[in-house]
Amino acid sequence: MLLPLAAPALPLDEAGKYVAGAYVVFMVLLVVYVAIMAAKLGRIERELREVAAIAERNKGGQAAPGREAEEAAPRV
Amino acid sequence: MYGKGLKPLSIATVAMLALALSLVFFYAPLDADQGFIQKIFYVHVPLAIVALTGFIVGGVFAIAHLRTNNRKWDAYSYVAIHISVIFGVAVLITGAIWAKASWGHWWVWDEPTLVSFLIVFLLYATYYPFRYAIEDRDRQARYASVFAVTAGAFVPLNFMAVRMAQSLVHPRTFATAEGGMPGEMMLAFLCMLVAIGLLWTTLVKFELTAKSASGQVKRLRRALDAPTGGSSSRIAPEVS
Numbered sequence: 111m112l113l114p115l116a117a118p119a120l121p122l123d124e125a126g127k128y129v130a131g132a133y134v135v136f137m138v139l140l141v142v143y144v145a146i147m148a149a150k151l152g153r154i155e156r157e158l159r160e161v162a163a164i165a166e167r168n169k170g171g172q173a174a175p176g177r178e179a180e181e182a183a184p185r186v
Numbered sequence: 187m188y189g190k191g192l193k194p195l196s197i198a199t200v201a202m203l204a205l206a207l208s209l210v211f212f213y214a215p216l217d218a219d220q221g222f223i224q225k226i227f228y229v230h231v232p233l234a235i236v237a238l239t240g241f242i243v244g245g246v247f248a249i250a251h252l253r254t255n256n257r258k259w260d261a262y263s264y265v266a267i268h269i270s271v272i273f274g275v276a277v278l279i280t281g282a283i284w285a286k287a288s289w290g291h292w293w294v295w296d297e298p299t300l301v302s303f304l305i306v307f308l309l310y311a312t313y314y315p316f317r318y319a320i321e322d323r324d325r326q327a328r329y330a331s332v333f334a335v336t337a338g339a340f341v342p343l344n345f346m347a348v349r350m351a352q353s354l355v356h357p358r359t360f361a362t363a364e365g366g367m368p369g370e371m372m373l374a375f376l377c378m379l380v381a382i383g384l385l386w387t388t389l390v391k392f393e394l395t396a397k398s399a400s401g402q403v404k405r406l407r408r409a410l411d412a413p414t415g416g417s418s419s420r421i422a423p424e425v426s
Binding site: 128129132133140147154161164 | 221222223225226229230233272275276279280283284286287385389392393396399400403406407410
């Protein structure tokens with residue numbers, strides 16, 4: 111088991127691919143996680159729009175006749 | 187609520203990662219024994235330390251949940267363990283790459299450090315099916331907390347295995363008979379440790395913010411008597 115310790119260091123051109131591999135794995139995992147989070151946030155945003163549309167519909171159905179003109183007025 | 191302070195935290199994480207990577211590749215000297223390969227150490231070891239600490243933090247949150255019965259702590263515990271498992275995957279892959287480059291093998295079964303980390307990782311990999319197996323949300327949260335506390339207590343064994351391992355193959359990180367790492371290496375290592383710790387905290391906060399937003403939308407849907415979306419997770423706790 112002590113034999114690997116006695117082995118000389120790998121030359122830079124060979125060692126470079128292993129080091130790059132390790133750091134790329136780290137970055138890829140990070141990017142995949144961020145992509146999953148972005149997809150989750152996109153879904154939440156879509157659900158929020160749906161809920162807002164339902165709220166608007168409910169509000170429109172319950173609005174008193176006198177308030178219709180008020181609601182139709184452009185918001186500043 | 188959970189999104190508060192997320193922007194400065196994210197900026198600090200990116201800045202710290204950039205600084206740490208610069209130190210690793212442009213400041214820290216090459217190791218006399220391993221040469222350039224030793225640069226893997228700066229990402230592998232901090233990831234392992236942060237992942238194992240995250241498991242313990244998950245256990246501490248679980249204790250808070252069992253003490254207070256507040257579901258918020260269950261969500262904290264779940265997210266801490268979730269991010270730590272992702273870091274654990276990175277530890278195993280970067281470790282395998284380092285092992286292949288240094289020892290010529292992707293995995294060495296008689297190395298206590300590797301095997302003990304794998305055992306801890308596999309233990310936490312069962313956390314998800316464990317949660318999924320319990321339908322009742324209250325029971326699920328309670329049992330998951332007990333799991334997190336028990337498994338969290340098991341984690342220090344991994345640290346002890348590293349320190350007590352008699353094998354000379356796995357490199358020691360800090361104190362060695364020769365006096366440990368040189369100052370430049372230690373500085374780069376500590377910066378990377380802080381950067382990875384910040385990354386873990388940022389990702390936990392991101393996850394909690396997303397869960398909180400999702401929980402608020404569900405509450406809104408319920409308040410509006412609208413059908414809830416079919417994408418609800420059976421294992422991830424809701425955050426209000």
